[in-house]
Amino acid sequence: MSTLHLFDSLTGELKPFEPLHAPKVGMYVCGPTVYSDVHLGNTRTFLSFDLLFRYLMHLGYQVRYVRNITDAGHLESDADSGEDKIAKKARLEQLEPMEIVQRYTVGFRSVMQAYNALPPSIEPTATGHIVEQIELIKKLLAEGFAYEANGSVYFSIETYLKTYPYGELSGRSIDDLEAGTRELDGQDDKRHPLDFALWKKAAPEHLMRWPSPWGAGFPGWHLECSAMSTKYLGEEFDIHGGGMDLKFPHHECEIAQNKGATGQGGARYWLHANMLTLNGKRMAKSTGNTLDPRDLLTGNSPHLTKAYSPGAVRFFIHQAHYRSVLDFSDSALQAAEKGYYRLLTSLEVLRARAAQGPARGTWSVADWNAQCSEAMNQDLNSPVLIAQLFEAAKAVTLDQKDPQVLGTEGAAELLHSMETWLFSVLGLSPESHSGNAKYQQALDAAMSVVLDVRRKARETKDWTTSDALREALSRGGIVVQDGPEGSSYRVE
RNA sequence: GGUCUCGUGGCCGAGAGGUUAGGCAAGGCUCUGCAAAAGCUUGUACAGCGGUUCGAAUCCGCUCGAGACCUCCA
Structure with a gap:
């Protein structure tokens, strides 16, 4: 029997998972910025962590899963003239910023629901935690890791480096980072190019703004996750997840903020889900190379030849390991769909099986289950789990000709196990092919x-x-x- | 330019110093009025060039190619 091992990005190792306060597990995942529709790449990340959430519960853990909604808006650039993304969109559409936030939050949740992702235990918003963020800044100022400049507050990397290393998560050295620094306008307030904003002074036209000890402004990009993860999970907790693209600078800064304020880096396991590519390139809202998860269900996209069920899409996603880049294509999705439906058919056959044969068959359900667990214990190797499900389907076929293979109780156990892996763990839904x-x-x-x-x-x-x-x-x-x-x- | 990851059979995608991944497609067979479906079965792959080793797709080096991050982005 193996135990769950997770790949920790911080150490670059596969580590045995040992929760701080078993059977409780604290898990934080960086959620979406709700200024536009989520695309399939975002969806993949959240489904990857939904898989982890489900598997942890399958193992009997009581998980508090916190996934934030970033609704305070991030700067478009690091410049002082930078405009809030959400405010910008609001101006374009002549809407209140919170209208934008509401629209895309609702959209995001409906997509997650459509793909059968379980809702997190807590879904906190950045705007709902301005007070906590201001308190965190005060703490960093008091500890000397931050400084105020012209109504804004910045995190001082130079000061931080005297006590802690910086760049551990992304494997970057300060020299590398400085080499990559670009000249940007309006950075006069910063003492060091690598410093990042904790609080930004709001320009008069800036729509999203809150009062603070440093004047009217809005929180920096990385602050909310530190504030909210600490609030709901503690200074030290088990798992922090997010997309690979958040590794640097977002998570690096988060760690610095946490350590600066509490001496603790936050999570003990940092997990990163890899990108989903479309046409070999990363899916991104900014480049237009995107696929809307809802379009997959209608088939309404130039990238698609037909509509797919949410289960088929999820099956496709979990057929790749979460840390591998997955390239999307219509034909790959079709291949996944066919395989998926074959498994569902096998399940129907098993359900309809007559009680015949011996109690136990020659095919060991227990051994098979152990192999499924083994796969998932190896850093959530869902592709291998799925391969195992096809092995089970093969056994079901053999059993149709010879009930000695599964036996009466064996068949019942296999049915229960297959349903557990498919529906509870992989999050596929027992769909009917027919509609209304x-x-x-x-x-x-x-x-x-x-x-x-x-x-x-x-x-x-x-x-x-x-x-x-x-x-x-x-x-x-x-x-x-x-x-x-x-x-x-x-x-x- | 810097940091890093990856390159597996027709396609998608695991694994990993010596042992079948799996799915889809394709060929053959069974079944069948035909078709479909289903079942059985076949394929022997790890970018290239060197090196380490009894043995490498798996380790090391180089080359080529792709991608990510370095700037908001899952």
Whole structure:
């Protein structure tokens, strides 16, 4: 029996997972900035952490999962003239900033729900924690890690370096970082180019603003996560997750803020989910190389040939390891969908299995389950878990011919286990291929009439009529299949 | 320019110093009026060039290629 190991970005190692206060686990994940629709890349990250959340609960942990909503807006640039992203969008659309926030927050939640991601335990907003952020700045000022300049407050990297290292998470040296520093306008207030803002003075036209001891302004980019993770999970907690692109500077700064204020770096395990690429390039709102997760469900995108179910998309995502770059393509998604439906069919076969054969079969469900756990324990290796599910499907097929394979109790256990892995852990939903029950009933009724006519034609070997009917139905998206026990149909 | 990651069979994607990943597609077979579906089965891959080793796709070096970060971004 193995135990859960997670890859910690800070040490670059696979570490055995030992919670600080088992069976409680604290987990913080950087959520979306709600100034536009989430794209499929964002979705992948959140589904990766949903998988972790689910697996931790599967292991019996009581997880407090905190995922923030960034609604205070980030600067567009580091310059003093920088404009709040949310405020900018608001001006463009002639809306209140909080209207933008509300619209995209609702959109984000509906996408997460559509893809069967469990809601986090707490979903705190940055604007709801201005007080905590101001308190954190006060603490950093008191500790000497921050300084005020012209109504703004900055974190001092030089001071910080006297006590702590900086750049550990991203593996960067100060020299490297300085080499990469660019000249930006309006940075006069900063003492050092690597310093970052904790509080920014708001320009008169800036819409999102709050009073503070340093005047009207708004919080810096990295502050909210430090403030909210500390508030809800403590100065030291178990897991912090986010997208790979947040590693630097966001998480690096977060660690510095935490250590500066509390002496603790925050999380003990830093997890980073890798990017989803489209056409070999990173999906990003700013470049337009994006795919809306909702479009996958309608098929309404130039990148798609058809609509997919949320389960098929999730299956596709979990067929790659969360730390690998995954390249999206319609054909890859189709391949995943076919495999996924095969597994669901196998599950239906297992559900319908007659109680026959011995109690235990020759195929060990316990061994199989152990292998599934082993896969997930290796840093959430969902691709291997899925490969195991196909092994189970193979056993189900063998069992159909020979009930000695699974046996009565074995089959029941396998069914329960497969459902657990597929639905509870991988977060796939037990979907029906059909839609609305009322229309399904009506269609069944109509089809039984048509198939009956066709059956009569076939009995008299009137292949012309029978094939014409099948052809016509096929054009309408109904596939008819003839089997030994008659004909069946499915909608494609 | 700096830091780093990756390059696996037709495609997607695990693994990893010697042992079958898995899925999809493709070929063959079974079934079948035909078709479909389903089942069985086949393929022997790890960018290139060197090196270490009894043995490397897996370790080291170089080359080529791709990507990420260095600037808000999951």
